[in-house]
Amino acid sequence: MNAFTEKxxxxxxxxxxQKEATRARILETARDHFERHGFEAANVRAIAADAGVAAGxxxxxxxxxxxxLHAALFDDLAAAAAEAVADxxxxxxxxxxxxxxxAFFAYYARRPALSKTLLREALFADPPWQERxxxxxxSVHARVAALFDAARARGEVAEGADAALFGVAFFSFYYxxxxxxxxxxxxxxxxxxxxLVAQHLxxxxxxxxxxxSR
Numbered sequence: 081m082n083a084f085t086e087k088x089x090x091x092x093x094x095x096x097x098q099k100e101a102t103r104a105r106i107l108e109t110a111r112d113h114f115e116r117h118g119f120e121a122a123n124v125r126a127i128a129a130d131a132g133v134a135a136g137x138x139x140x141x142x143x144x145x146x147x148x149l150h151a152a153l154f155d156d157l158a159a160a161a162a163e164a165v166a167d168x169x170x171x172x173x174x175x176x177x178x179x180x181x182x183a184f185f186a187y188y189a190r191r192p193a194l195s196k197t198l199l200r201e202a203l204f205a206d207p208p209w210q211e212r213x214x215x216x217x218x219s220v221h222a223r224v225a226a227l228f229d230a231a232r233a234r235g236e237v238a239e240g241a242d243a244a245l246f247g248v249a250f251f252s253f254y255y256x257x258x259x260x261x262x263x264x265x266x267x268x269x270x271x272x273x274x275x276l277v278a279q280h281l282x283x284x285x286x287x288x289x290x291x292x293s294r
Contacts, residue, residue, distance in 0.1 A: 150209040160187045173231035221247040
């Protein structure tokens with residue numbers, strides 16, 4: 081069977097697979113360039129050359145360098161978020177939150193220089209990326225709230241504690257520790273996050289866990 085006799089749906093599937101493979105190769109090359117050179121110094125022509133494609137091919141997939149950056153960051157964060165949210169291992173709420181945050185910090189540790197760009201671009205991106213990054217945060221917030229609800233059912237936290245509000249507090253601690261690490265102010269952000277969460281949960285324990293009377 082050749083290109084003239086191949087069934088249209090099979091030929092289209094092959095073209096789609098090739099297109100996706102090219103896109104993935106461009107994104108991985110872009111991540112490497114952004115990490116080594118920084119966003120401002122990286123350029124589309126160099127990325128295209130290292131990816132083995134023409135600069136015009138890069139611009140067929142992405143509008144410009146910033147769109148390429150957002151796509152690279154979004155795909156990476158989506159993979160980290162999927163890993164974090166999919167964790168179903170048993171444990172206390174603190175243990176589960178530790179593993180969730182560890183999945184993200186593992187990504188940052190692999191690309192420390194890119195983390196600075198990630199913070200700036202993910203938090204203050206323009207549409208449509210703003211909505212996409214916000215959607216990722218919402219999915220992780222929902223997971224944190226679900227873990228909190230389950231912990232409340234197990235008696236780890238007080239009945240009146242608000243799961244959604246705790247999720248907001250968790251993200252406040254998370255971004256604080258991430259920013260501190262990126263700025264070089266703290267060498268162990270995950271350990272700091274663990275301590276902040278543990279202290280916050282002290283005020284949310286049932287009375288019998290704290291020694292206070294009801």
